[in-house]
């Protein structure tokens with residue numbers, strides 16, 4: 451990907467540069483100040499240009515881009531647009547569409563036969579840029595204690611509950627919603643925005659303020675059986691979505707951190723203190739060196755995970771999870787370190803640094819908090835060490 455980076459970024463610039471500069475960037479600060487979500491029109495335009503739909507299959511109206519191409523495009527977007535919600539929403543939207551597509555084909559364990567036509571319709575609408583579908587999973591409880599319930603009725607289900615965080619909820623046409631069935635089995639449904647009993651309330655967040663994050667309330671929503679997409683094992687399907695999000699989500703963060711670093715260095719090199727540019731002071735050079743190492747090691751692990759994705763476990767992959775955990779930790783620390791060395795500029799809302807830090811902070815909590823990823827990775831690592839020790843003991847016994 452390192453070799454491909456300059457040419458893919460150049461192609462993005464030629465194809466989407468004007469759109470980002472003229473349609474997204476001018477209102478980026480206003481969106482942040484007011485908490486205004488990216489509009490449906492902006493998302494529709496990004497689809498019409500082939501940007502939001504770049505990774506979707508050609509057969510479904512998408513651009514058929516390879517995963518590295520898509521990843522580099524998200525990185526480019528993160529660099530070019532001050533609003534980190536842009537690559538985040540486009541990556542999220544694509545991942546939701548891809549899961550719907552897999553459900554339509556019955557490739558996901560637990561995919562309900564009744565819901566395949568509906569899954570295909572929404573997958574197609576996402577790929578063609580005609581709709582945005584969000585995913586409502588989180589609700590302030592673990593998945594074995596979900597309070598969002600789905601009670602069977604004669605012709606479908608009655609869904610009732612609250613989902614506390616739905617990215618893109620303020621503009622989504624439909625939401626893939628997880629709820630506990632009568633025997634506590636996790637199920638998933640497509641809930642449409644206009645269904646009676648559905649309401650969205652904007653969340654007022656510290657960063658990612660234009661991601662359109664909303665709380666979704668479902669008041670006795672009647673859902674036909676044809677919209678039941680997962681009739682068992684929905685937890686595994688949710689993990690597939692989070693696994694994919696962990697892979698592509700850090701790319702926008704990488705682009706943003708890189709651009710902030712470049713801007714920060716340019717800014718510091720113009721500042722003279724005691725007749726020297728600040729960048730000639732060794733304490734500053736050392737700090738910038740640390741930030742550079744953080745960003746470049748993050749780049750290495752992210753690219754590595756993308757390049758190996760073909761061999762990855764689609765449900766929970768240790769390389770992808772490690773990459774998300776490590777890269778986000780490094781990139782957040784890099785932008786925080788930049789704030790330290792920039793002085794007052796880092797605190798000024800007229801400049802992009804403080805926003806970068808607020809937006810990046812969200813990734814610590816997304817697609818598995820850093821703390822839960824540490825636990826999962828620790829469990830896997832312990833199991834791997836124990837299995838290796840058992841194998842060694844067995845070989846020693848076999849040898850006599």
Ligand SMILES: Cc1cc2nc3c(=O)[nH]c(=O)nc-3n(C[C@H](O)[C@H](O)[C@H](O)COP(=O)(O)OP(=O)(O)OC[C@H]3O[C@@H](n4cnc5c(N)ncnc54)[C@H](O)[C@@H]3O)c2cc1C
Pocket residue numbers: 584585586587588589590591615616617618658661663812815816817818819820821822825
């Ligand atoms: C900007 C943004 C957008 C989001 N978009 C969506 C979305 O579209 N759809 C969606 O479903 N969710 C979404 N989320 C929710 C996000 O996935 C959750 O915030 C995250 O899963 C954590 O859940 P929680 O906030 O309920 O924390 P809790 O589960 O309440 O955790 C609280 C603390 O306890 C720790 N903890 C919890 N369990 C364990 C454990 N087993 N071991 C160790 N530590 C643990 C956590 O790490 C955390 O520090 C979004 C969040 C943000 C910030």
